Every structure is written in C-alpha cells, then in structure tokens.
Amino acid sequence: MLSPTQVSEARKNRLTPEIKKVAEEENLPPETLIKRVAEGTTVIPANVMRRGKIHPRGIGQGLKVKVNANVGTSEAFPETDKEKNKLDAAAKAGADAVMDLSTGGDPAKTRSLILESCTLPVGTVPVYEATSRARSIHGASVEMTTEELFSVIEEHAASGVDFLTVHCGLTMEALKRLRKRERLLGIVSRGGAITAGWMLHREQENPLYEQFDRLLEIARQYDVTLSLGDGLRPGCIEDSTDQAQIQELVILGELVHKAREAEVQVMVEGPGHVPVNEIETNIKLAKSLCQGAPFYVLGPLVTDAAPGYDHITAAIGGTLAASHGADFLCYVTPAEHLGLPGPEHVREGVTVMRLAAHAADLARGIPSARERAREISLARRDFNWDKQIDLSLDPACAAQLYYSLNPANLKPEGNTGCTMCGSFCAVKLVKEYLKQ
C-alpha cells in the first residue's frame, strides 16, 4: 500500500502537519493551502524519511518567495567539512532550502552529513553522483546504465532528500532544436550536458523521460518533490528564450501533468541568463505551460558581463522574476563563473537573494513584507536607530556601517540624524516646519 503524501492527503482534504505549519507561517487559512497543494500550485518538499525532522517550507503561488543556496564539493575542493561550513553559513543567512551539488570526494558522505545537519529541505541532482560512479566503474559517464542511474535516484530518495532535480525534459526532440540553431554557449547546465552527452553518444532517448513513470513511483513512495531541471537553459543573453529552451519547457509542462496524476509534488526549473525585457514573458510562459506549477529560477542573470557581481545580476533578475510569479529563487554567489564559492560568498549570496525575495514579496502584496517595510520606515522617521538596525535585512552589516560612519563624537544631540545630512536632515526639517 502506498504511504500518504502531501498531495494524496490534501486531495482528501486532510491537514498534514507540514501543511499546518506552512499555513501558520504564511498566515493563510489551512483550507486555502490544502487546496493549492491538492491542485499542485504549491509544493512542500518534505521526504517521508525526514518528516518531523525538517522545518517545512511552502513554495508557490501567493506565498512568500523562498531562497535556495547551493553547496557541495568539487573535484578541486573535495572536503566534506568545508561544505558543512557553507551549509551553516547558508542557514545562518536565512536560506529556505539547500541543494547539495557535490561532484568531488565522497558525494554520499557529504549528502549524509548535510541531511543530518540541517532542518532545511535538502535537494540534490542525482545524475552527478551517478556520473561519478559510472566513471569509477566504466571509466566514462556515457557508459552509465539506466539501472545505475535509477539506483542512485532511489538511494537519494531513500536517504531522505526532499527534492530532486531531474532533467526529464531534455529529449531527442529538444536536442534536435538545439542543433538546428547555432547557440553561442550550447548547454551550460551540468546535468543537461551529462544527459545530452549520454544520449548523443548512445543515440538513445533520455531514460528519465522514457521511464518517467518509474521516476514517479520512487517520488511517490518517499514523497520526494520532483524539480524538473532545465538542461537547455540559456547560458548567455544571446541564447535566451530560444527554440531549444522553450521546446524543453513545453515537454516539462506535459510531465507536470503526469506527475500530478501520480500524486507527486512537482516544480519546474527555469533560466538562466535572460535580459530584463524577456523575464516577464519567460515566467508567464512557464506558468501557463506548466499549469501554475511552482517555478524555480536560477537567477536569472540579467547580463553576462559582471563576474564577481553575479549575486547582484541574479538578484535583479530574481526580483523581477518573482514579482511576475516565480516562487523559488536559487541564489548565485559572487564566485559564479569564476570558481567554487567559500562560506563568505555563500553568506553574501543568500543575503542578497533574500533581499530580492523580499522586494518581490512587496510587489506580490505579501502583507508581512509590507508591514516590515512600514515598521522600519517608522523607526527611520523616529530616529530609532536600534530598531532600524534590528528590522533590517542584515542587522550586523547595518550596525557595523552605522557605528563606523557615525563616531560617537560626531553624533548629533539626542541621537537624531546622521553624518550624511546633519541639520539638513529632511526628516528633522519636516518635523520642525510641517509639524508632522
């Protein structure tokens, strides 16, 4: 007999502990959330193996925008301990979820440690570990068998991973469109490149597409949320919103339908590198093709030309995407395009993407976000610096700046104003003359 999932319970109009918790935190009536989970416009990634152990988050329509942080080893930096430090930095900075994207050292060990060490929902991309194993066994990732791939997926699910990125929409049909048109940067998704390489070398359809039902069975068993990856996402502005990208999205929309029939939670991943003027179209198209499934965007990065500042190019794109309906923002760190990030890059990336999520929450009309903006503005009006710092996105940063820019000997009387305006402070002048 199948164990209950969020969807199967919601469709019976039952309140799960996870739906209850999310409804409380989002300040929504539980019945509203039950309806959204039942129809699939909201997901709550929570593997049955980790129920009660994680702090569940709702991702979807009408909810606060959530932020994911990627951690994980690479071949150059294979140490599991370092990833634990990055996990801690992400959690401390307020990430809502983490993905373990390990490709170096012992990925299984890193995954276990991350699953044990945090109460955040955890995601993985099983094809990375499957590739590592295939290289050890066969000497090349293209020799990976379908059984080996599914066995790693099952292992991830059984170990408690809450959401899995699976590049199911990268089919022969989508690859055909990719090859028809010269793309500047081809494929930039690691999972996408591995999958495409495997398919082209073997002249064989993507097994995650052909055997999607098998994937759904695993996901159904553990209530793992499927995150349908965008293996053909654009890797530069010039490649944005092209035939290959949209072909994959069309296929993902069909798979969303199948997943929902199977009582499996599903979200869809999106671009990538996208210029500002194409973001709204991308989001609305994805929401339409995928029947309102939660949309998880990787940035988007609004230019290619700012390595070192890609946490900011992603925050610009993320704010805009989430304002138009994206629900889940994958952070980008200042190290993007340059190397594997360290804990400080993780902290900065999470913080700046949380800023984007908050700005989008204001645009989405989330009452708690509007209230927070109001509260900090009142503190600003009242020269209540402690409260302004407390209510800010990153209180430690605001405090450090405030105290360094306003040395005690320069602070105006009565703790009003600051060293910027002094007696020219508009708020002070208004109080004096407008009697506000």
Next chain:
Amino acid sequence: MLSPTQVSEARKNRLTPEIKKVAEEENLPPETLIKRVAEGTTVIPANVMRRGKIHPRGIGQGLKVKVNANVGTSEAFPETDKEKNKLDAAAKAGADAVMDLSTGGDPAKTRSLILESCTLPVGTVPVYEATSRARSIHGASVEMTTEELFSVIEEHAASGVDFLTVHCGLTMEALKRLRKRERLLGIVSRGGAITAGWMLHREQENPLYEQFDRLLEIARQYDVTLSLGDGLRPGCIEDSTDQAQIQELVILGELVHKAREAEVQVMVEGPGHVPVNEIETNIKLAKSLCQGAPFYVLGPLVTDAAPGYDHITAAIGGTLAASHGADFLCYVTPAEHLGLPGPEHVREGVTVMRLAAHAADLARGIPSARERAREISLARRDFNWDKQIDLSLDPACAAQLYYSLNPANLKPEGNTGCTMCGSFCAVKLVKEYLKQ
C-alpha cells in the same frame, strides 16, 4: 545677444562639438541626435563656461543609460580633500556625471575644486549653499530671501556647473495634497524639506516656481541644464505613487514645456522608494507628463528594509526603471540611510549602478551592450580567462576572485574550467560530445 545653446543650435540644424562627440560615442548619426536635442528628448549638460573642458555625455531616449555619483561634504565631515578622494573614486569607477551636494565646511571651495578637477559633467543643488548662507546671515534658512537664493543659483551657473537641481514643482498646490493625506515619511528630499519649510513659514509660493522665467534666463545664458527636482518623492514604499508625488510631477511636466520654449535643456527627477510593481507605471507616467524629457531617477529603492545593501536595492530599481525608459540613474551607496559614504562606498555604488545601467542597455537593445555580452560569453566558452576578466564590469574584482578561487596547483590542465565544476564543466562536456 544670447549665446548659442545646444538647443538653439540644434534647432538651426547645426552640429555642436558636444553633439558630435556624443553621436560618435553612442554610434548614432549626428542628424538623429540633433533632432533629439532640438526636441528635448536628449540633453547634453555642458555649461558654456566649461565647453571644451568636459567630456560631454548625452542623456535621453535611445542612448546608453548614464550613472551619476553624488559627492559632497556634510557638517560632520566638512573637509574638501575627502570629497576630492570620492570624486576620484567615482571617476575611476566609471561614473558619467557627479553631483556636488556639499552642505558642510566651505561649499563654494568644494564646488570650485570639483569643477576644476574633473572632466565629468557636474551638477549641484544650489538651495543647500543658499541655506548655509542664510543661516550665517539671518540665523535661519526660512529667512533666506528670494534674491539670496537666485544669487547663489547665478553664482553656480557662472562658475560652470553643468546641471542644477531645482525644486520648482513643489508648489502650494502640491503641498496642499501632501497635507491632505497622512504620509508615513513626509518629505525626505533635503531640498524639498528646505523649500517646503520656507513656503509654510512665510506662507509664500515657491520662488523657483513663481519666478521660473528668471531661472530660465540664467539657465539660457550659461546653457545650464535644469534638473527639475522631486521634492515630494516618496521616502518609503508605503508613500509611493501618492497624490503629492504625482501632483508635483504634473507641475514639472508644465515646466518642461516652458523650459523648451526658452531653449533651455531640461530633465526631470524621479523617485525614490518604489515597489517593483509600480516602477513601470512611474516611468511611463513621467515620460508622458513630461513629453519625453530625459528622466533621472534616484534609485528607485525597491524596499525600505535593507540599510547596508541600498546600492543593490537601488540597482534593482534602477535596472527596471531604465529598462522602461529612465535615462539617468543616480547611484546609491551602501552607506545610504546610515551616514556619509567614504571613497570605497562610492566605488561600490558606482560599480553596481553601472551594472544596472548595462543590464538596462541590454533591455533597451543598445547594440554595443549586446556586443559586449556576446564577447564575454565567447571568452567564457573558449576558456579565455584573461579576456573574460578584461571584458568584465570590474576587471580587478573578477581577477582577484578568479586567482584566489583557482590556486595554481588546482587549475585544470590547459587553463580550462575552474574549481567549481572541474571535469563536470558543461562547456567542456558539450565540446566533447556535441562537437560544438
């Protein structure tokens, strides 16, 4: 006899040296630019006293988005030397213009030094200096006479200032609307607060509105570009796009018409704190009410809750505003709302706002921006790290990160890939399997 201005020459279909230079740099036919200057959709701030001494910039429709950096003393930090350091930081980081907003020490001395030391167009807000003088002479800024105010304006114009912020639209009518509705933060513009205080204390109309023709005469004489200030801009998300703000904008639109009749270059300043979902409306409304005049935005800041990160909240708003038609972005530094910025904050603020301007240029379809994104993407595809770093927004930052994240002993053979993906690099895999 009146000396020629950019507008008077353009209306005679004459190519000024400034129009010629801007046309070259924007890669536009000179006749296109002449037409835009003649009709007022583009301005080229260049005081007749500094002709030949500055590197002129065009601001307006169809041109690359420009970035302004504010510098200037405050009462707490009155030293002119420090502002020279900030000016140099702004110029080095690539600002297109600077405004000297000095309110402390000897503002005239700082202004002279800035005008002498840089080839960027320079703007000021004369009411600050007028206020300082009125305080010295009369003991209070509300005692400033209209003659004193105009005398400072004339002094600024005669000293070579290229654009002047003047809060001419803050009229009794606009103030009436401000007082009808309780605003959370009242007035946050320093010039706006000074002007409103003066008007309310004396029960007298704004002299810059009543004697706008006198202002136009000064501007006409020196070909000073007027930047019509938004004294009633919203200071928090809750106050955004309200009656007072839009009333002032309605009046500014009328003044644009008058300025154009007088052969005076004019641009319009805009908000402020604006949520993402209201930015497009704000820009389109301003462009419509002000007959396509160049629009100069202060951010906008897309949330109130991120002191320490306001260079980023402004870059998010700035990108979006400029994508929808704003032409000139005033930077914000990380010190905003906390204190007077130092040179490093200036550098960071300019860099991040240049990122916003570039992202908006991509959205505006500026060919050189698209070409730059293409070039850096090609360098990325080809693992040409030196070129990628060279073409980046901030090469020093990209180089520092790249070399610290990829120690020589960890760099993959042949200078390909990076420590993020190693042999999992999608670009490498694609080259191997897709033969691209």
